[in-house]
Amino acid sequence: MTPGAIYSSLKDRTVLVTGGGSGIGESIVEHFIAQGAKVGFIDIAEEASKALVDKIRAEGGTVHFEQCDLKDIPATQAAIGRIREALGPITILVNNAAHDQRHAIDEVTPEYWDDRIAVNLKHQFFCAQAVAPDMKAAGRGAIINMGSVSWMIGQGNMPGYTTSKSAxxxxxxxxxxxxxxxxxxxxxxxxxxxxxxxxxxxWLDEEGEKELMTRQCLKRKLVPADIAKSVLFFASDEAGACTNQTYVVDGGWV
Structure with missing residues (x-):
C-alpha cells in the first residue's frame, strides 16, 4: 500500500472505523495507520479482523479490534467504550459498515426491512452519539458517514439498502x-x-464490467484505496471548512 499524501493533523489521533475488517473498511484502517493514527475498529467478522490486526502490529502500528454485531446497539456502545479505554478519546469516526445484500420487493418482510435499516443506518447515529462527548471535550472532531451512489442512480433489487443509504x-x-x-x-x-x-x-461479470466502463467518466475500475484516500482528506484539518455535505467518489458515474 502506498499512503499518498501525509496529513500531519492525523498523527496520534484516535480513529474509530466500523466494518474495518475487510473491503473498503480495511483499506481505511490501513491508510489511517500509515498516517500515524491510532485506530480502533469494529467488525462482526473475527478471523479476517484478527489477521488485519496481526499485520498492522507486525508493522509497528497501533490498532485495537472489537468483535461486535453493530445491530446490537448496547454491545456497540460497550465496544466503543473499550476502544476509548485502549486508545484514548476518539476524535475521528468513520461510519463505514453496511451490507448490500440483494432483495426483491415481494420477498421483504417487516422483520427483514428493520434488519436492513439496522445494518445500514441505525448504528451510524448511535456511534456518532457515543463519540460526540470526546469530540466536544477536544473542541474538534470529524465524522465521515459512508453513503452510496446506489440510490442516486436508481439501482434496483435492494430497496432496504438504497433507502438506508439515501437517509x-x-x-x-x-x-x-x-x-x-x-x-x-x-x-x-x-x-x-x-x-x-x-x-x-x-456481482462483477462481463455485462457489469461493460456497464461500468460505459457509465463512468473514468475508464478504470475503482478500488478501496480510492475511497480511503478521500476519507483521509475529510478527516484531516485540510478539510477544515468541509461539513454538512455529501461528496461523491464514483469515477464520474452520477
Whole structure:
C-alpha cells in the first residue's frame, strides 16, 4: 500500500472505523495507520479482523479490534467504550459498515426491512452519539458517514439498502448542524462501484464490467484505496471548512 499524501493533523489521533475488517473498511484502517493514527475498529467478522490486526502490529502500528454485531446497539456502545479505554478519546469516526445484500420487493418482510435499516443506518447515529462527548471535550472532531451512489442512480433489487443509504444524507446534515458549534465536522462520502473482493466474487461479470466502463467518466475500475484516500482528506484539518455535505467518489458515474 502506498499512503499518498501525509496529513500531519492525523498523527496520534484516535480513529474509530466500523466494518474495518475487510473491503473498503480495511483499506481505511490501513491508510489511517500509515498516517500515524491510532485506530480502533469494529467488525462482526473475527478471523479476517484478527489477521488485519496481526499485520498492522507486525508493522509497528497501533490498532485495537472489537468483535461486535453493530445491530446490537448496547454491545456497540460497550465496544466503543473499550476502544476509548485502549486508545484514548476518539476524535475521528468513520461510519463505514453496511451490507448490500440483494432483495426483491415481494420477498421483504417487516422483520427483514428493520434488519436492513439496522445494518445500514441505525448504528451510524448511535456511534456518532457515543463519540460526540470526546469530540466536544477536544473542541474538534470529524465524522465521515459512508453513503452510496446506489440510490442516486436508481439501482434496483435492494430497496432496504438504497433507502438506508439515501437517509445517510439526512443524518449527515442533521448531525453537522447540531454538532458544528462544537467544532465537529460531519460529511458523507458516497462511493460508486468499488472493486472489493466481495463485489468481484458476487456481482462483477462481463455485462457489469461493460456497464461500468460505459457509465463512468473514468475508464478504470475503482478500488478501496480510492475511497480511503478521500476519507483521509475529510478527516484531516485540510478539510477544515468541509461539513454538512455529501461528496461523491464514483469515477464520474452520477
Amino acid at each position: 445517510v444524507v439526512g443524518l449527515t446534515r442533521a448531525l453537522a448542524r447540531d454538532l458544528g458549534e462544537f467544532g465537529i465536522r460531519v460529511v458523507s462520502v458516497a462511493p460508486g462501484w468499488i472493486m472489493t473482493e466481495r463485489q468481484i466474487e458476487l
